[in-house]
Amino acid sequence: MTRTHRATKFLPILAAAALALSSCGGSSAGADPTDINPTGEIEAREISWLLSRPADGGVIKTMEQIADEYAKDHPGFSLNLITTPDRPSYIQKYETLAAANKLPELFDTDATPFAQKLAGQDRMVDVDLLLKDLGLNDEYREAALNYQRFDDGSLYMVPFEFQLEFFWFNKDIFKSAGVEAPKSLDDFPAMCKALKAKGVNPIALDGQDQWPLERYMSYYPFRKTGSEYVQKLKTGEAKFSDPEGKAAAEWLQSLGEAGCFQKGFSSTGYADAQALFTSGKAAVYNTGTWELSNLATETLDADVRKDVDYFTLPTIDGSATADNEYVTPSGIGMAVNAQTYDPLVRDFLAFALERYPELYASTGALSPTTGAKTTVPKKATKLYDRAIKQANDVGSNIAMPWDTQLDPATNTRLQQELTLLVQGDITADEFVITMDATLKENVGG
Template structure:
């Protein structure tokens, strides 16, 4: 990380390009700089443009909500304010674009980023606003659900990203397949493995999984360590204080090997849409995904064909039945050089208005809000919302937010081979441990 940070700082020192393209805030006054005045409104001859490099699906709930709020805010400010959004939903492409802009001294006013090692590099370089301090200074910190903010934190408790979403992840299951094969919803991991074994013996594909995007398979690798240690194991692994070959790591590998037997055939080449279709078409019995897909599940849920359960427990585990993967997704971060009073005013406006509008799209808001009374919410939505309000203090934080990008790529590529039985545990352990050792230097 030190090498990458030094390289990043050298680029910042050498590059003197003007803010162009996706770069920082602009106006049409010809002044060439950001207006840092206290009045967020501008005269008819001036227009503030705030640039957001986003990694969200176009016309998705977040995209639509933010555009609606920005339009409303602009109208209230005489049309002299604009949120300019450039979206790249594909994460690898997005990160490549973001890194290129930053290396060229063209960091946008607002970016999307996880609280991961690359984000920490930007923080160490003084490029990102301290969001925790901002929220507390403005009296907005308690407007958010605690876990939604906790998810955005680094392990030292600092926070530089603002959540725009809030999710739980669960295992959806086909009730008809379960009933026909006389299996019950599992409460423990051992029971879950027994259910999978029985289904497979009866010729049923137990689980469909998206291997192309990697992260759904990585969740399975993370499940037992979370049950046994919370997030302590992955933090220690990242820091070189634990090995993938430790007792906890070996349990996670063995579990992935066991579950891999029950994934759909060719899972490594199965994409998101195909994995979901296999489940909804009744070709697999279970499918791990988050509440963001409740719209896809709704018709069959209301027809009594599908339901869900959360991550089963382990004996003497650190985490309980009401603790599983709860996340607030990729966060929104702000450029310290352009975070002036006008941008602050807009973000405060977002916080005041986002929750109700976002919830009105049948989404779980990270900001506490009363549900709009003119919207009829589904029973599924209300049930999941109740679940979220009753979660414990521990939550499974995805491993890709902890690991450096090189190690994460090695883990994600090779865990597919582990799950399919084409790589030994010993080889996998060496690859992961060696990568962590190299990237810590």
Template sequence: MRRRRGLWPLAAVMAGALGAVTGCGTSVGSPEAVRGSVSGPITPHAITWLNARVSNGPVIKAVAEVAADYAKTHPGFKLNIISTPDRPSYTQKVATLAAAKRLPELFDEDATPFAEKLRRQNRLVDVGHLLAEFGAKDRFRPLALKYQQFDNGGIYGLPLEFAMEYFWYNKSAFQKAGIAPPKTLDDFIDACRPLRAKGYIPIALDGKDGWPLERYLAYYPFRLQGNDFVKKLKKGDAKMSDAPGKAGALFISRLARSGCFADGFSSAGYTDATDLFTTGRAAMINDGTWDLGLLATNTLPGQLRNDIGYFTLPTARGAVTGTDDYVVSSGIGMAVNSQKFDPLVKDFLKYLISRYPKKYAALGQISPTMDTPTAIPPGATPVYAQALREADRLGDRTAKPWDTELDPTTNNVVQQNLVLLAQQKMSPESFAKVVDQAVSTNSPRYFVK
């Protein structure tokens, strides 16, 4: 999870780490390792996967099961799993290890500007090439692979998840307020006041972690220009003060003026937000299908089990993206360190890719592969299967989260000032000015034009 506290020191660590890495090019992975071309005997030994996931979550459970199975036929093999679910702490750890050239064999990494630096230094294995060599690339959902793509089109992270993000809503709350699920982003704002009038918090929001609010900032620009806007913005080829950026900042401001967020939202964490929704106090929450076990099973209080519905990202006037285009992700990818890539690591990855999807889907999750049906758990409500079926009727575009696109320092500036914007302590114009200045200052260190 991303917390506001300590973000500026984190940015300094990231920048310093990249400077240290860039200044030394003597121990990078060989071109053969980058392409996934290694040869020689498979000698079992311990390897490490450093990840940014909850230790008892379905991804880690499934990977651990596969690793245990692999160890049975490869005595001496062991996968050491080190979990740091707090994302700022994890990101700082990766930056520190990267600077010291001590990254483990496997580590979690989004297709971020930081990862792009590692790629240009030949420190990441081309996972797309590996999948093709294993004959597995066509098994994966196109959007799962697309989410992992770098700007050069390459794939350097193995997708281990697949999830659609929806707006989950309380049907009874909407009925009492006399409103229907919104069709447009303007309708979305208009829903807040009648919900407030009926005693509901309109939107449950995890305000401690910067990315949930950053999603809302991205919605208008995505509807108006797809991902083109943020990809230009991050390099300084577009400005937050341009029309799509203005629309995004104004959207946050209008949500705030309409009382859409809970009082004190900035101190609420993920559990606080989900509790507000699953206890019926909040009418809506923006969440992904990774939480189907929380939102669509008998873990819900009895009165809510048949009251939970969902709608996808509303559209906007002048939209260039379709109603079936919204946030669809394959989660943070598993990157492979080219400096420690050997025949054993390659063989384990081939084994993992062949067996992981079935184990993951058995835990009630959507596999990143198309040929692995999800096992619906006992006690699931009808909305569980309904939400799963959406995976088969998605558009061909997915809204990229801005925290994976912007350079880390600028992203910290965006997240910090978004809270002020959503608290009505900053104007949309001032917000845009601050963001544009941050991009101008920081993007040259991360992007080659």
């Protein structure tokens, strides 16, 4: 479930794709994104889904099962999964196909400015209207749908997942260091110093993929203003030197000075960062419920398992967001191509979206809907069940991952500069100066 960074080498291609998209003028061959119930016969054929998900993951396996079931009653139907798990490669393919007006019937996308441009050109079916027409809109978790919405509140993507991101921690290590779970983000530096003094790594971090460190950059602004700051930042209406961005940079600098992350974190991969925590060599690990099978079942070593607990994103003094509002993503969404939408696509979606929640929840995962009960594994710990139940007490304001919001060029530079900031190679002041210049170059303002 990792989100790999958008590599710099792809930027010229993506820029060209965006330019081509603009120049094509949004030609949609008369497509109407609000015509969610087209008339005509259901004629079975192959439809395709361009997606960026693990090939062996629960989403793909569930949808493959559903497609097979649908094909039994619709001979000639098949679902062609065009899978590109590597995120930078996927974005390159997706935006290039969009620019050439060759997107398939279904395609994955985050709620990015690029996707919103497609929607504005009437090239994506209005999912709000579709779910209402199918009688499914009230089935979905509010937070799951909100994660997929554009800043104007419109909805053009269907969620297939729902996750909660926690700070997992080792109670025994905390006790030996004389610290408690932080109540405020401002408690992190002191917590790290106390843990480091005991000879343990305070926080295990996958620095190699870069997006986990970017999560930390998003936390302080979210607690100060909710999603408002990043919404303005990505369009150039806000700056990194604004109070929210400056506070975030100074907080990240303080984490680096306190030695919060393991030595050499920038070259530590996802599996190795997780291993630091699961082996008891790190006290804290920030990750999502997609890791429940590794952190809340008997898969975890017994010596560590008994001491594992979690806390949610702490607030700050005067926080604009509530305790139960934090990072609760519903993953990359699925958009429906308005140009190829016909009675078959609608009928398959009606069947799939009705069938999906129960099948997906049976894998032990959280469904994006409220009615499907997650099957908790027999070898799960009490934390597994607690985490599942916590999904029913999530606020509507979501801490959006910045790598799904910022333009690729700004995002890549941000990830690079964050590593330098936390390593102590640059100061918070130098960081915001560089990032303001980068933002101005890429989006203006």
